Amino acid sequence: MSKSGDIVIDDLAQPRLTPAIEAARAGPPGFDEEMGVDQILARAVDLTGGLDDFGEETGFRERLGIVLQALAEDRGLTRGGRITIIDHAIRVMANRLRIEHLVKRHPEILDIQIDRPIFIAGLPRSGTTHLVNWLARDERLRSLTLWESEEPVPSGPPPAPGAPDPRALRSAEMWGHFEAMLPHMAAMHGMDAASIHEDNELLYMDVNSYNWEWQARIPRWTDHYFAHDRTISYRYEKKVLQVLTWQRGPNRWLLKSPQHMENLAAIRSVFPDAAMIITHRDPVAVIRSLTTMLSYSDRIRRDPVDPPGLASLWIGRIERLLRACIEQRAAWPADQSADLLFHDYMADQERVMRQVYDLAGLPLTADAERALLAYLNENPRNRHGRVIYDLEGVFGVDTAALRERFAFYYERFPVKWED
Incomplete structure (x- = not known):
């Protein structure tokens, strides 16, 4: 790190x-x-002590097969990178078994109302993580910690009163090891087990999350994902939210994922009373930041790392996401949705706070406002240092050509270009 704090x-x-x-x-x-x-599912059964009911057949087996086929085609993965993905698959299938087991024992879970959830969508690196962690300071909203997203249902007896949850300890240990290997990750996207996380971990359990794409180069999977309707997986997410609410309320959820940006119609179908907040940022700035973050962690997953290949892949992936967003944006009426331009959002966060509360029909109490403003004071931008990105040099990207490629998005959403 330089003396200026730049990384x-x-x-x-x-x-x-x-x-x-x-x-x-x-x-x-x-x-x-x-x-x-079959071997992955068998491992999940063993991990859960013999549970064998994976619930409704939503196509997750077929999707898992496509993931594995695409994974075999990615010859650049290290052995450890491949094992990490297989291990994730076993974990999420075990989570699915525990979800179904709990619902069978307590069928009343499926009667729980998920009341007017607030969804946050937006490109990776467009302020969604900041926004969801900020709004989660309002205790009237139910949000999802990283450790809870990784293991929604406990695998053992509950901890003693006042003792930490073993799931939180496992998550903190794992991510602490990860960030010890990659110390600059905290400045780009810290993975604190207690922080509020993305609900695409819940879609993971239906094998319909774009998390797979962050860990490997699997275009076969991406093509399959876009060729099929994802509504059924959001119905599955609703079931998991009901389980989580049964374990601990309240029942008004605050949720976020970049993946939601390309699934606006599906979310509207499953959660018709929700509020949808979409952040918009210059895609060139997003790609500059995203490719640096992924390339930095690729040193664990890939040999060779190939930054230009990574940039080419994610430029295409972000384009598909943005085109889907524009195509589906009309699914949300004006009284249930808002588009937040990143430069406006960063310039006046208090105004954005009031806009979100008005849209959600949630009174901004004095206690909530104090908690929210305290979060802003505690979490200034770039508090871990500012990473210097080099999209043109390291990744070989022609920025001018990239802006021409994304002209369709600039025309729809007037985001400010970032140098």
């Missing part, structure tokens, strides 16, 4: 590998990284 990551193309990163790239010995759908 320059100068080894994205040729990363310097520590012993910990080398070990992560190799992965644990004795793990079968080539296992198929």
